[in-house]
Amino acid sequence: MHGGRLLEALRRRDPALRCIGMGGPHLRGAGQDAILRVEDLSVMGITEVLGYLPRILGMLRRIKAELAARRPDAVVLIDAPEFNFRIARAAHALGIPVHYYISPKIWAWRTGRVNFIRRHIRRMICILPFEVEFYRRHGMDVDYVGNPLLDMMDWQRLDAIAPVAGRIGLMPGSRRKEIEALMPEYGKAARLLLADRPGLSFHCVRAPNVTEDALRALWPADVPLTIESPDDRYATLRTCQLLLAASGTATLETALLGVPTLVAYRVSPFSYWLGKRLVKVRWVSLPNLVLNREVFPELLQENADGAVLARHASRWLDTPGELDRVRADLADLRRRC
DSSP: OHHHHHHHHHHHHOTTOOOEEEEOHHHHHTTOEEEEEGGGGOOOSHHHHHHHHHHHHHHHHHHHHHHHHHOOSOEEEESOHHHHHHHHHHHHHTTOOEEEESOOSTTTSOGGGHHHHHHHOSEEEEOSHHHHHHHHHTTOOOEEOOOGGGGGOOHHHHHTOOOOTTEEEEEOOSSHHHHHHHHHHHHHHHHHHHHHOTTOEEEEEOOTTOOHHHHHTTSOTTSOOEEEOSTTHHHHHHTOSEEEEESSHHHHHHHHTTOOEEEEEOOOHHHHHHHHHHOOSSOSSHHHHHHTSOSSOEEEGGGSSHHHHHHHHHHHHHSTTHHHHHHHHHHHHHHHO
C-alpha cells in the first residue's frame, strides 16, 4: 500500500520513470512491472517461515539475478528486513544505491542490525516518530516524513462519521495463518457478547486478498455477520463503536481513526517463546509504542481467546465514559504522527 503511493508520487515527478520488482496489488496498480508477488511472501513467525523457505530462497535468487542483469538506477526496500537485507547486500555489492522506506523494526529486537544499515543503506526514511531518536542514539541521521496513512484519509469526511451504537468491527488480518487463528475466536466472542446484548451487530472488514467464503468458513453459522468490502474501509471502521483487530498496521489505522481497538495475535508456541526472549519493546502494537503506554489492550497467544476478547469488550461497552477515554488518548496519537 505504501509502496504504491510512493510510486504514484515518483511518477508524478517523472512520468517516464520505470519500476520493476516485487509488489502487491497497490504497486501493480501504480505501474510496477511486478516480476514477483509480495503476497507469496506473506508469512509471520519463525516456524511458519520454515515451511515457506524453499519458495523464499527461490524468490531471492530471482531478484538477485534480475538486479545483476538489469542494473536499476536505485533499489527501494520497504520494511521486511529478513528478506530485504539480503537484497540490500546484493545491490550494494553491485554498486546500486539502496534506499529504505519504512524502517525495519530493529528498535524492537536485534538492534545490532543498525550497523548493517549504516554500511549498506544510502538513505533511511522513517514513518514513526520514536524511530528518529533510536537512530540518533546510534549515530545516524534519518529522514522522518510523518506517517503516510495520514495522507490516505479524507479527514473532513471521516471525522463527520459518528460510531453506530452496538456495531462491532472485526479485522482478522490478511495472512492465512493469522485469519485461521483469530476468526474462530472472534466468532466465539461474538456469541458470548450477543447472549447479553442481542442488539449488537458484527462487521468484518475483508482484506483485498481474502475472499468472503474464506472468512465465513471460519465463522459460526448461527452468528450473523456482515462482510464489508475493503474499498472504503476507513469509513466503515469509523462507524464501529469498537474493533477487534490483528496486530499490525491495521491497529495504527484504527487508532488514527479514533476507534477503540482490542489487539489480538497468535503465532506458533515456539515462535512466541522465542519472541518473548528476543523482543526488547514493552508492547507489540504501534499505537501503544507511539504513545508509550497501553491504550489498546494487547491479547496475545492464549489471551487471543474468544472469552477474553468478550470480557474486554464488555468492560468497554458497560463502563460509562470508557470508550470516550480511549478516543481522547487517540487524538494525541494523530498529532504525533
